[in-house]
Amino acid sequence: MTLETVLDTLDKDRDGALERLFTLLRIPSISTDPAYKAECRKAAEHMVADLSSIGFDATVRDTPGHPMVVGHNDSAGADAPHFLFYGHYDVQPPDPLDLWDTPPFEPRIVERPDGTAMISARGAQDDKGQLMTFVEACRAWMGATGALPVRMTVFLEGEEESGSPSLPGFLSGNADELKAEAALVCDTSMWDRDTPAICTGLRGLMGEEITIHAADKDLHSGLFGGPAINPIRVLSAILASLHDDDGRVTLPGFYDGVQETSDAVKAQWAALSFNPAEFLGGAGLSQPAGEADRSVMEQLWARPTCEFNGVTGGYTGEGFKTVLPAEASVKISCRLVGDQDPHAIRAALRERVEAMLPTDCRASYIEHGSSGGISLSPNNPSVQRAKTALVDEWGVDVPTIGMGGSIPVVGQFKDLLGMDCLLVGFGLDDDRIHSPNEKYELSSFQRGARSWARILDALSRPVV
């Protein structure tokens, strides 16, 4: 059987796969730091060479920032279904360096007493380790059979960790080349160490910064305190008005487009080994603070939020200064689900602010992004086929889950290319991505590659 041969090939070449990942991990492709510009290009060129070696027509594609990598492999034949794989070759800065047990760009295997092993390096998981699970799956298919089971485009970005400034332009400018039946993204986590998961829901994000302006300069709180309006007081009243006592957001129309979670999905979630007390306890909390009548899981995966990410005004240094500030500001982000319209919500928020402004105050606004929520039906054909493949590999029931966060590229694939994303990843919650001592489980790397080999096979077949 063809797939068995491919999986055997992966198993036999484990050492080679690890060495190839290590080579990539040794390149400090830190996209946010201009000092590492050449290293980012080096990583892109390395990936082009690697993809070329396994039958991809791959090129480095310049952008105003770090380059993109695009490679096409049509070995499956012109009639085979076409998928796009997205990953990113750039990494977060490793600071603070002194908290690393081993140097961040000298990857190594660290074995635990129980015999499990992990790969330690910056990027070991996010996203070099994850993207190489897919590349190794392709390599095995090419090695074992001389072809991939589907037409593939591999698309790697080098600015994911620095806000992806070049991405929308590149997607729009190369839409025909990049559009495929669906995108495969390996940048998410497993449910737990033994259970992979398919993420079918991501929350969107509406970001807004609001500044309340009062007097034309900071005033002395003794000489003006009383008659002079205090913008912190105005801002506090506005913020306090945004939630009711049950934790619901009070903006008119805020919940328009929010779908109720179906009983079937709720039942599936209930079957997951999710412990709300443990989840909250991990952050030093004990009681869910969101909407009163919703479970923690629903609050995270299926309900919108309106959160205050930062507030500032007046004197905030050590000690005390008797100032009446001229202004106060807040950064607000709303996580959105279903069909909530980020633009309508921004408008409702501004309307609330304006309605609560007293005489002598005005507000100014800065937009910080608008993306709607993403949801894929559990019945989507790609989801169904990937699920079968993952069940075969891991031998467990594979849940479709939501994620509270947002992955901007997923929204952009949808908005700019009309393309859904299949989100399958092999990270674990304790991988310390963006932090010192980032790691990736050796089993995630090896079984991740086997999983993608199976998914590629499944994607080439009709849904049963």
Added chain:
Amino acid sequence: MTLETVLDTLDKDRDGALERLFTLLRIPSISTDPAYKAECRKAAEHMVADLSSIGFDATVRDTPGHPMVVGHNDSAGADAPHFLFYGHYDVQPPDPLDLWDTPPFEPRIVERPDGTAMISARGAQDDKGQLMTFVEACRAWMGATGALPVRMTVFLEGEEESGSPSLPGFLSGNADELKAEAALVCDTSMWDRDTPAICTGLRGLMGEEITIHAADKDLHSGLFGGPAINPIRVLSAILASLHDDDGRVTLPGFYDGVQETSDAVKAQWAALSFNPAEFLGGAGLSQPAGEADRSVMEQLWARPTCEFNGVTGGYTGEGFKTVLPAEASVKISCRLVGDQDPHAIRAALRERVEAMLPTDCRASYIEHGSSGGISLSPNNPSVQRAKTALVDEWGVDVPTIGMGGSIPVVGQFKDLLGMDCLLVGFGLDDDRIHSPNEKYELSSFQRGARSWARILDALSRPVV
């Protein structure tokens, strides 16, 4: 007549007086900056020498910080009434230097087209110019008559601009030496350019810093947003609860001890040329924001406030960060009047905070001072005698006024030495103290000295 001789002496020695002030102004005695420690001592030693030259038994008195200057002049005889004059020889830093039209420590006279002149320098008003009005008055009395009309102690501080850390200890440790019938303080302003004023009411101050602690670390607003409590939301609700719609503070017992302003005082205030629209307009405001049923003047001089001086929490830099902060904090100051008890108000504030804390949140507190309001009866004998002297000098009705601010030393004289303060000063609202291009009207300096010469005379006489 003796007083006329003293005033003549002052008029004849105007150039000498100005040169002596310039000598003091040339010493950059910036108390808050350790680099100017030696300059502070130099200013103290200069004042000791100057006071010694006019019959004071004056010494530099070391403290844990910058030294005090204490000088006694008993030339009036053992039976004469004893007064203490308080001033400070330290100044604010001159930054930003590039906004000064002339160098801050190179004092000079700047003449206006209309013939009026001002002294330009850091400290020209606050407080070197003001304190030298008193010293020059003493010099003229000594020069013209060989004696002062009252027993005087001059007490100069060198840490007023840096929080007076050594003052309470020095007052307690030298109470017997410093206690007098009343203290004379020259650190306030005139009503307007032609009208001096006696300040008989100062608001007290209760300062409190409150931090709301939620999760044990900053959280990701996507991964935790919803179920994790947001401390900015908690803090905003607390702050929004502190005032009602009419601008009144809602803490139970907050207004205990606040006396209603008498009709007589209100009538006196109404006669003053105070224009609320102009006052607010100077800060870019148009509408009084304090208690709805109180005039601006009452709000400033006779009503307490609860103001937010600074608020901070979460990410406050450029751009956006999707963080759920672990904590948020506010600095609050209440200006107090009458017999309001700062300790009771602090307790009520903390009680409100604790009552509004949800599960999983706790609050921590930092005290930033507690001083009650100060009020002197307009019928106080020192006030009556000073008023007569000022009317004689300026030829106008002299109002007793309130001030919205707090002068901590006034409260400390009262609390630690049981001594009232007579607050007479010759500053103007546009003197730009603490700012670039600080100035003092030449007329303030010259007529201020004449005013003190008259007040010293008046204080030696019985009230008529």
